Amino acid sequence: MSEEILINVTPQETRVAVVENGVLQELYIERARQRGIVGNIYKGKVVRILPGMQAAFVDIGLERTAFLHASDIRSPSVPENGAGAVPPIHELLQDGQEIIVQVLKDPMGTKGARLTMQITLPARYLVFLPYSRHIGISQKIGDEATRERLRELVKSAIPEAAEEGGYILRTLAETATEEEIETDVRYLRRVWTVCQERIRSAAARGLIHEDLPLALRAMRDLVRANVEKIRIDSREIYTRAIDFGIEFIPEIADRIEHYPGERPIFDLYSVEDEIEKALDRKVLLKSGGYLVLDQTEAMTTIDVNTGAYVGHRNLEETLFKTNLEAAQAIARQLRLRNLGGMIIVDFIDMTEAEHKRQVLRALDRALARDRTKVTLTEMSSLGLVELTRKRTRESLEHVLCQPCPVCEGRGMVKTPQTVCFEIFREILREARQYGADEYLVLAAQPVIDVLLDEESGSFVKLQEFIGKSIQLKVEPSYTQEQYDVVLM
Numbered sequence: 254m255s256e257e258i259l260i261n262v263t264p265q266e267t268r269v270a271v272v273e274n275g276v277l278q279e280l281y282i283e284r285a286r287q288r289g290i291v292g293n294i295y296k297g298k299v300v301r302i303l304p305g306m307q308a309a310f311v312d313i314g315l316e317r318t319a320f321l322h323a324s325d326i327r328s329p330s331v332p333e334n335g336a337g338a339v340p341p342i343h344e345l346l347q348d349g350q351e352i353i354v355q356v357l358k359d360p361m362g363t364k365g366a367r368l369t370m371q372i373t374l375p376a377r378y379l380v381f382l383p384y385s386r387h388i389g390i391s392q393k394i395g396d397e398a399t400r401e402r403l404r405e406l407v408k409s410a411i412p413e414a415a416e417e418g419g420y421i422l423r424t425l426a427e428t429a430t431e432e433e434i435e436t437d438v439r440y441l442r443r444v445w446t447v448c449q450e451r452i453r454s455a456a457a458r459g460l461i462h463e464d465l466p467l468a469l470r471a472m473r474d475l476v477r478a479n480v481e482k483i484r485i486d487s488r489e490i491y492t493r494a495i496d497f498g499i500e501f502i503p504e505i506a507d508r509i510e511h512y513p514g515e516r517p518i519f520d521l522y523s524v525e526d527e528i529e530k531a532l533d534r535k536v537l538l539k540s541g542g543y544l545v546l547d548q549t550e551a552m553t554t555i556d557v558n559t560g561a562y563v564g565h566r567n568l569e570e571t572l573f574k575t576n577l578e579a580a581q582a583i584a585r586q587l588r589l590r591n592l593g594g595m596i597i598v599d600f601i602d603m604t605e606a607e608h609k610r611q612v613l614r615a616l617d618r619a620l621a622r623d624r625t626k627v628t629l630t631e632m633s634s635l636g637l638v639e640l641t642r643k644r645t646r647e648s649l650e651h652v653l654c655q656p657c658p659v660c661e662g663r664g665m666v667k668t669p670q671t672v673c674f675e676i677f678r679e680i681l682r683e684a685r686q687y688g689a690d691e692y693l694v695l696a697a698q699p700v701i702d703v704l705l706d707e708e709s710g711s712f713v714k715l716q717e718f719i720g721k722s723i724q725l726k727v728e729p730s731y732t733q734e735q736y737d738v739v740l741m
Contacts, residue, residue: 256480260468260494261518262487269471270524277527279475279588279624282652283467290315290356291645292464294372294448298457299350307342310365311354314458317365321346321354327370327384351457359646362550374441374448374462377473377502378426378433379407381441383448385419393424406431410438418442425477440501469497475624476505483509486518531589531649538582542575546586548650552595555583559601572601573608577615584619593625593644600636613638659732667734669699673708676700677715679738684719691721691741695728700736 256278259270264285271279283289295313302309310318323342346352358367374381388407390400403422410431411418426434444462451461465473468490472483483505485491491511498506512518519525530536536544538560545556557579559571583598598616603609609632616638620627626643633639656662667675676694683689694704704712704725716723724741 256477257522258471258475258480258483259512259518259521259524260471260483260485260487260490262468262485262490267467267490268519269467269475270519270522271475272522272524275522276585277522277524277589278585280524280528280531280591280649281467281471282649288466289359289646290366291359292356292375293460294353294355294462296452296455296457296459296461297352297354297368299346299348299352302342302346302348304341304343307339309342309346311352311368312458313354313356313366313368314460315360315366317360319354319356319360319366319368320364321368321370325357325369325371327372353452353461358644361644361647361651373421374444375423375473376437376441378423378429379437379441380421380423381445382419382421383417383445386417387419387421389419389421391422391424391426394422394427399427403427403429403434406434407438410435412438412442418445428478436501468494472498472502472505472509476502476508480505480508484512484518484521485509486512486514527589528649528653531586532654536582536586538575538578540575540578542579544579544582544586546590546592548592548648552597553592555586555596555598557598557600569604569608572603573605573612576600576603576608576612580612580616581619583616584623587620587627587642588623588625590649591646592648593642596640596642598638598640600632600638602636609636659734666732669697669703669733670707672696672700672734672736673703673711676704676736676738677711679736680715680719680723683738683740684721687740689721689740692723693739693741694723694725694736695731695739696725696736697731697733698727698729699733701725701727 255274257272259272261268261270266282266284268283269281270277297311297313297319299309300312300318307323309321311321313319323339323345326342326345328340328345352370353372354368354370355372356366357369360366371385372383374383388404390403394400394403403426406429407420407422411420420438448462451459455461464470468485472494476483483494485494488511491509494509495506498509517525534545534547536546538544542560543558545558547554557576559575579600586592587596600612603612613629613632617629620629620640623642625645628641630639657664660666676696680692680694683692694701696704712723728735728737
């Protein structure tokens with residue numbers, strides 16, 4: 254499958270779209286005022302240790318303190334790769350201690366950034382581990398002969414004078430040449446040398462190393478053999494991308510293009526329209542079925558429905574075909590919306606065990622193309638599939654949207670009739686506690702309409718009961734749930 258990467262740059266934000274066979278698959282957004290900090294290295298200061306959680310809060314100069322778990326602490330007493338028991342946190346850190354940390358996850362919602370002391374520096378084919386001697390290889394490279402060849406290439410590329418430093422070979426390294434591996438090693442050691450100099454001179458809460466801007470990160474992390482073009486609509490970023498490509502990724506330099514067209518670059522493949530659709534709860538399927546996606550604090554749920562699809566043979570075949578199509582659409586939506594954490598998929602119930610296995614296999618194959626780690630479980634007897642997707646940045650919805658100020662994220666508002674009854678109760682309370690000659694009710698138009706129409710009889714009886722007049726006034730700026738009862 255051929256891919257194109259479109260990079261749209263404005264002074265306010267950079268957006269990267271991964272388009273596969275003309276269809277938007279992934280979207281990355283980085284705003285100048287809200288740039289992500291994953292991969293950044295800081296000199297932090299421990300401000301609070303939480304023995305009960307085996308964690309510490311670390312001040313790295315952000316609005317909220319960041320979170321560091323004991324298992325992410327670099328210490329001779331902490332086993333590598335999570336093997337063995339981790340010592341108590343108070344044996345590893347002390348209040349006020351200065352430590353070098355790297356951001357694993359951006360701050361999300363009310364949570365601070367997640368940190369680690371296991372520093373890593375990524376390049377095109379390799380990830381450098383400054384404090385380790387380990388050489389690891391991506392699990393996606395399955396051929397044992399290739400794995401051994403790559404391991405030997407890295408060993409021969411490491412300078413003889415190097416006293417420390419391990420490497421992990423990324424999936425892209427499967428076809429890398431000896432020269433490309435050596436280029437990555439030189440680049441990473443150069444970056445780490447600069448970091449060491451800054452570590453010695455930086456004050457607490459200081460930034461040691463900042464990851465590349467989104468446009469260059471996209472070239473480093475997203476460009477694979479099937480990427481035909483990288484189109485950039487900014488002359489300045491295009492020039493930087495060419496220089497970066499020639500120095501670090503020479504094989505893709507000729508695929509980088511400047512897009513000077515008057516038509517916005519994202520209009521080439523209707524990317525703007527796809528972004529709008531990705532903010533909807535409902536996703537239509539070609540067959541007539543649809544998905545409903547709901548994000549909550551705890552998890553994301555995806556419901557599969559047949560909708561208008563009635564099939565051509567029988568009910569079981571209809572359900573099976575809808576679920577197969579849904580499996581492909583779900584994998585794409587997870588990537589496009591960048592949904593992470595726990596995800597529950599409610600497929601339509603099928604009776605045949607073979608159909609269930611085929612749907613699960615189809616979902617597994619579709620998820621295999623995801624760059625982010627996804628763990629999939631078996632389908633339950635109720636047709637539910639539980640999966641987890643690693644979360645390192647905010648979802649598309651959380652980047653582009655905010656909770657509705659009217660419903661405050663509930664997705665529902667009280668009906669005008671419910672608000673009317675609340676107003677009645679409020680007037681009764683006021684009448685019992687305070688003496689007033691008259692009352693004025695300020696509310697939204699739909700609420701006033703119900704008071705004067707459907708609930709007009711109850712409104713008259715209330716005035717007779719309290720023996721006072723009640724005036725009604727529409728307040729255009731009020732939402733449907735807002736009202737005020739004023740004593741006159």
